[in-house]
Amino acid sequence: MSEEQPGTPVGRVLGTEDASPLTFWVAVAEGSYLQLDDVVVTQRPLPDIGMVTIAGVVTSVRARHEGASFDSDVFAIAEGMLPAQVQEAAEVTVTRVEPEVYVPPLPGAVAFRAQGESRDSALSFDRMHRRLPIGTGRDGQPVYLNADFLDGSRGAHVSISGISGVATKTSFATFLLYSxxxxxxxxxxxVNTKALIFNVKGEDLLFLDHQNTRLDERTRAQYHKLGLEAAPFPQVSVFAPARAGDPTGSPDVASRLTGVDPFYWTLAQFCADRLLPYVFADADDERQQYTMVVHSVTAHLAKHAVPSDGGITLDGFRINSYEQFVDHLVEQLNDEDTRGQWAGSSIGVATVNAFARRLINSKRDLGRLIRGDLPERRAHSISTAESSQVTVVDLHNLPDRAQRFVVGVTLKTEFERKEKAGTAKPLLFVVLDELNxxxxxxxxxxxxxxxxxxAERGRSLGVVLIGAQQTASEVERRIVANSAIRVVGRLDPAEAGRPEYGFLPPAQRQRVLLAKPGTMFVGQPEIPVPLAVEFPFPAWATRPGEAGPAPRATLASMVSATDPFAVVGSGARNGMADDEIPF
Structure with a gap:
C-alpha cells in the first residue's frame, strides 16, 4: 500500500471505543458520511518499521446525540432548548494490514474513504493474479472474484442461497458463467471451458443465446465498466425431454421452436450403463432393505440384457418400452422359480414387493425418458463433450422422480467422463438449482x-459445482463446506439465523432480509468480510417474452451441427422451411 494519502478524509479514529488490530470505530467528520460497505483506510507510524496501513470495510454505522441524558431530550434539543451535538460513527472491520504488523490504529488518526489503488489494495484485488469481475460495489466500482478459488487452482465450487424469485440466484450464476x-x-x-445448466423453472433458461430486448444503454455501460460486452451467450445447446406419447421422440418445449434436441435413453443404454439405481433416487431410499434388490437386479440386467435396435431381448422376450420392461421385471420377481436369480436367494418376499411397488410407480414418470421404440442411432444422450460451450437441460416439464433420474444420470456420466480423461482441463461448470x-x-x-x-474430488478433475438453494441449512454439510465461494441474496429471517451463514457479520445478517433483487453478498477466502455486489441486468433473455433474435453465428453453428439422424421436429430447422432459415 502507498504511504501517500489513500483517499478522501472522512473522520478520525474514535478514542471512546476500543480499537483493536481487527476492528475499530471512526468518528465521522461534519459534512462527511460513511455508509455500510464503504472502504476505509487509516495509517500508523511505527519505529523501525515505518508506516503501517490498516484498511477495512464499514460493517455498522450509528448516529447519536452527545450531551443528552434522556430519550425525551431529543425534543428539547430539536427546539434549541438543550445544547447537544449530533455525532455519527462507523464500525470498521479490518480486511488488510500492510505490512503485516497487527497493531490497533491510534485514536485521533485520520480515516480516509479509500479510492483507486488504495481501495483495490484494501480488498486484496491487487493480490489477485486473475481478477474475475462479478459486479459493482456500493461505491459503483468493480468488484472481483479471485479466479484461483473458482477453477480449482486453490479452491472450487460456489454455494448460492436465497429466497426463490427474489434472490436472483440463477441470474447471478449465469452472469458468473458469462464473466x-x-x-x-x-x-x-x-474457449474449451464448458457449462452444464439444469433448467427447473419454466422455460426461462432456454434463450441464453438470444439478446434481451429490455437491454438499454445504462445496462450496456454497466457491462463496459466491468470490461464486458453486453451480449448473449454465443454457443448454446438446448436439450428437452422427449414428448410423452410421441413416437418420433420430439422435444417437449412450447416457446422455443428452433435449436432444441430431445434427450432420452434406450433400454439397451439403461441396462448396460447400470442406471436402475437412479430410478430409486429419493434421499431415504438407501436406508431401505429393498436397495439390495436394486443392486442385484442392476447387475443381472447388465449381464443378460441383449441390445436389439434400441430395445432389448431379455429371457427370450423382445421388450420395446419401459412399461413392458417394468412388467417383465415384476413378473420375474414374483415367480418363485426366477426370484432368486434376480434378487438373490436370501431376499424375502416383503423386500421384493417393496422394490416392485416403487418400480411400478415409476412407469408413468419415466416412460418417455427410457425408450425401446426408437433406433439406437437416433438416441440423443446429453453430453457436454460434443455440445456447445453451454448445455441447457430442460427439466421443468418432468415430475420429481424423472427430474432426479435425469440429474443423477447426467452428472454420473459427465463425472465418469472427466475421471477417464484424467485431467482438470477443460473445465466443466455444473449449475444446479434446488440443491437441497x-x-x-x-x-x-x-x-x-x-x-x-x-464437491470433494471435482476440483482435481476440473468439475466445478455452482449450487443454488433456498436454504443452505438443508443441504449436505460437506457440499457447503467444500464451496470456496459463498453467495447470499435475500433470505428468510429464520434461515438467516442458521450457523451456515456465520460468515456474515451481524449487520449483514440483518441486511440480507432487505436485499433487493440483483444484490448479493459474496464471501471469498482472501477477503474476511463478504462484499455487497450488484450485478447487471442480464444481456441474454431470461424468459420467452424478452427473447430477441439469436445471433447469426449461433444459428449457423446450430444448423452445421444438426444431427443427420435427428428426429423430425428437433434441431435448428424445427418448424421452419428451408427458405425461412434467417441467413
Missing part, C-alpha cells in the same frame, strides 16, 4: 453420492 467465458481472465482456457432436493442434509441416495464426489 468466465467473456472476461478474458481464463485466457485460452475459456438432490443433496439433502439427511439420508443417502445415488444422486447425493455423485454430488458429494463432485
Amino acid at each position: 468466465v467465458f467473456r472476461s478474458g481472465v481464463f485466457g485460452g482456457d475459456a 432436493k438432490y443433496a439433502p442434509r439427511d439420508g443417502s441416495s445415488p444422486i447425493k453420492d455423485v454430488l458429494l464426489d463432485i
Whole structure:
C-alpha cells in the first residue's frame, strides 16, 4: 500500500471505543458520511518499521446525540432548548494490514474513504493474479472474484442461497458463467471451458443465446465498466425431454421452436450403463432393505440384457418400452422359480414387493425418458463433450422422480467422463438449482453420492459445482463446506439465523432480509468480510417474452451441427422451411 494519502478524509479514529488490530470505530467528520460497505483506510507510524496501513470495510454505522441524558431530550434539543451535538460513527472491520504488523490504529488518526489503488489494495484485488469481475460495489466500482478459488487452482465450487424469485440466484450464476467465458481472465482456457445448466423453472433458461430486448444503454455501460460486452451467450445447446406419447421422440418445449434436441435413453443404454439405481433416487431410499434388490437386479440386467435396435431381448422376450420392461421385471420377481436369480436367494418376499411397488410407480414418470421404440442411432444422450460451450437441460416439464433420474444420470456420466480423461482441463461448470432436493442434509441416495464426489474430488478433475438453494441449512454439510465461494441474496429471517451463514457479520445478517433483487453478498477466502455486489441486468433473455433474435453465428453453428439422424421436429430447422432459415 502507498504511504501517500489513500483517499478522501472522512473522520478520525474514535478514542471512546476500543480499537483493536481487527476492528475499530471512526468518528465521522461534519459534512462527511460513511455508509455500510464503504472502504476505509487509516495509517500508523511505527519505529523501525515505518508506516503501517490498516484498511477495512464499514460493517455498522450509528448516529447519536452527545450531551443528552434522556430519550425525551431529543425534543428539547430539536427546539434549541438543550445544547447537544449530533455525532455519527462507523464500525470498521479490518480486511488488510500492510505490512503485516497487527497493531490497533491510534485514536485521533485520520480515516480516509479509500479510492483507486488504495481501495483495490484494501480488498486484496491487487493480490489477485486473475481478477474475475462479478459486479459493482456500493461505491459503483468493480468488484472481483479471485479466479484461483473458482477453477480449482486453490479452491472450487460456489454455494448460492436465497429466497426463490427474489434472490436472483440463477441470474447471478449465469452472469458468473458469462464473466468466465467473456472476461478474458481464463485466457485460452475459456474457449474449451464448458457449462452444464439444469433448467427447473419454466422455460426461462432456454434463450441464453438470444439478446434481451429490455437491454438499454445504462445496462450496456454497466457491462463496459466491468470490461464486458453486453451480449448473449454465443454457443448454446438446448436439450428437452422427449414428448410423452410421441413416437418420433420430439422435444417437449412450447416457446422455443428452433435449436432444441430431445434427450432420452434406450433400454439397451439403461441396462448396460447400470442406471436402475437412479430410478430409486429419493434421499431415504438407501436406508431401505429393498436397495439390495436394486443392486442385484442392476447387475443381472447388465449381464443378460441383449441390445436389439434400441430395445432389448431379455429371457427370450423382445421388450420395446419401459412399461413392458417394468412388467417383465415384476413378473420375474414374483415367480418363485426366477426370484432368486434376480434378487438373490436370501431376499424375502416383503423386500421384493417393496422394490416392485416403487418400480411400478415409476412407469408413468419415466416412460418417455427410457425408450425401446426408437433406433439406437437416433438416441440423443446429453453430453457436454460434443455440445456447445453451454448445455441447457430442460427439466421443468418432468415430475420429481424423472427430474432426479435425469440429474443423477447426467452428472454420473459427465463425472465418469472427466475421471477417464484424467485431467482438470477443460473445465466443466455444473449449475444446479434446488440443491437441497438432490443433496439433502439427511439420508443417502445415488444422486447425493455423485454430488458429494463432485464437491470433494471435482476440483482435481476440473468439475466445478455452482449450487443454488433456498436454504443452505438443508443441504449436505460437506457440499457447503467444500464451496470456496459463498453467495447470499435475500433470505428468510429464520434461515438467516442458521450457523451456515456465520460468515456474515451481524449487520449483514440483518441486511440480507432487505436485499433487493440483483444484490448479493459474496464471501471469498482472501477477503474476511463478504462484499455487497450488484450485478447487471442480464444481456441474454431470461424468459420467452424478452427473447430477441439469436445471433447469426449461433444459428449457423446450430444448423452445421444438426444431427443427420435427428428426429423430425428437433434441431435448428424445427418448424421452419428451408427458405425461412434467417441467413
